[in-house]
Amino acid sequence: MRHFITILTLLLVFVGSAQTTQEIFESFKLQERRDVQYYFPPNLDDTKKYPLIVVLDANYLFDQVVAASKYYSQFHGMPESIIVGINQSKNSIRLDDCAFDLENGLPSEKGKKFYEFIGMELIPYLDLNYSTAPFKMIFGYDITANFQNYWLFKDNSVFDAYVSISPTLAPEMESRVPMRLNTFDKQIFYQLIVEGEQNDDTPKIMALDNGIKALEKETLHYFFDQYDKADHISVVTYGIGKAFDNVFGMFKPISPKEYKTQILTSEEPVYQYLENKYQGIVDLFGFSKPVELNDIMAIYAATRKKEDLESLKSLSDLCKKEYPDTMLGFYFEGEYYEQMGEPKKALKTFEKAFQMEEIDFLTKEMALEKMDALKADFGF
Numbered sequence: 295m296r297h298f299i300t301i302l303t304l305l306l307v308f309v310g311s312a313q314t315t316q317e318i319f320e321s322f323k324l325q326e327r328r329d330v331q332y333y334f335p336p337n338l339d340d341t342k343k344y345p346l347i348v349v350l351d352a353n354y355l356f357d358q359v360v361a362a363s364k365y366y367s368q369f370h371g372m373p374e375s376i377i378v379g380i381n382q383s384k385n386s387i388r389l390d391d392c393a394f395d396l397e398n399g400l401p402s403e404k405g406k407k408f409y410e411f412i413g414m415e416l417i418p419y420l421d422l423n424y425s426t427a428p429f430k431m432i433f434g435y436d437i438t439a440n441f442q443n444y445w446l447f448k449d450n451s452v453f454d455a456y457v458s459i460s461p462t463l464a465p466e467m468e469s470r471v472p473m474r475l476n477t478f479d480k481q482i483f484y485q486l487i488v489e490g491e492q493n494d495d496t497p498k499i500m501a502l503d504n505g506i507k508a509l510e511k512e513t514l515h516y517f518f519d520q521y522d523k524a525d526h527i528s529v530v531t532y533g534i535g536k537a538f539d540n541v542f543g544m545f546k547p548i549s550p551k552e553y554k555t556q557i558l559t560s561e562e563p564v565y566q567y568l569e570n571k572y573q574g575i576v577d578l579f580g581f582s583k584p585v586e587l588n589d590i591m592a593i594y595a596a597t598r599k600k601e602d603l604e605s606l607k608s609l610s611d612l613c614k615k616e617y618p619d620t621m622l623g624f625y626f627e628g629e630y631y632e633q634m635g636e637p638k639k640a641l642k643t644f645e646k647a648f649q650m651e652e653i654d655f656l657t658k659e660m661a662l663e664k665m666d667a668l669k670a671d672f673g674f
Contacts, residue, residue, distance in 0.1 A: 329381040335374035343427035343581035350438035352379025371545040399464035428580035431455035455483035472505035487533035490522030565605035
């Protein structure tokens, strides 16, 4: 309980310090003005790309999504993101936005206009004015969780990740969603989050879950999380962080478990694991991520454990690019030459490392010890 209170306190601090703004968006499609909220990471950098997260039911979800995003980007490897929330509680406008025909399950006339407002006005506006990444994510709750599924009906979906929290499903949606997910060749995430409390929608939600689970699609990343102690209201708080955890799991630093069960057991060169991890981020999310020091140290430890000298050389080259002012690159290269039986090259390389900045466990004293040992052993 104390741990939960600590996390909740941190989330509230993050919301209070978030770079959030509100504006009235004049929509040509809707022929009306809409209340929209934005969150922009501090120190926006035009050279970086930021995933775009669209939040329906922003009156309920926006602050929690922003807080979780801040928390996960600071502590759990998630990339900083631009978040836009559409407020829909005033005069119960969400019911009009997301209304559907009770017979065919398709959006009402107002729903079609709301759909176009998001896809043809709001998102293009953000793409044009900010450094957004190709990767886009959407959150919906209850009736808005159902509405977001309509973007799956497009051949080229605007969104790459869908977070559906306790959806109130339109007719046939439990069969239409699996059918549509099965048609996509691009990588797509679909997260279904439900409470343990049973209601009228439960049978359809379970049918939806079974339908998606039955798909054999390598490009589909499906997650189903049911929180037995949550009700229809509290499930929102339970689910948002887990959704980020699932979708952006690739951004996490290499864990001790990952090191033991995947890197050390792989028959591929150790460096290949690191290369695949970061290239996978580019391929899936459309932007690169700086290589974390934690990951470099994990690969370094594995090169020593598996005596993979070629990976050590590749790692040294990478460090010269990623951490050019530090000892990392030259120190690793010095060890490579040392292990290859080239003491003169090793000595010169450790001398270069000695002149660079210390980092992590690497100190000038360590480089000096290497230099003294080589001189003593080979009489330089």
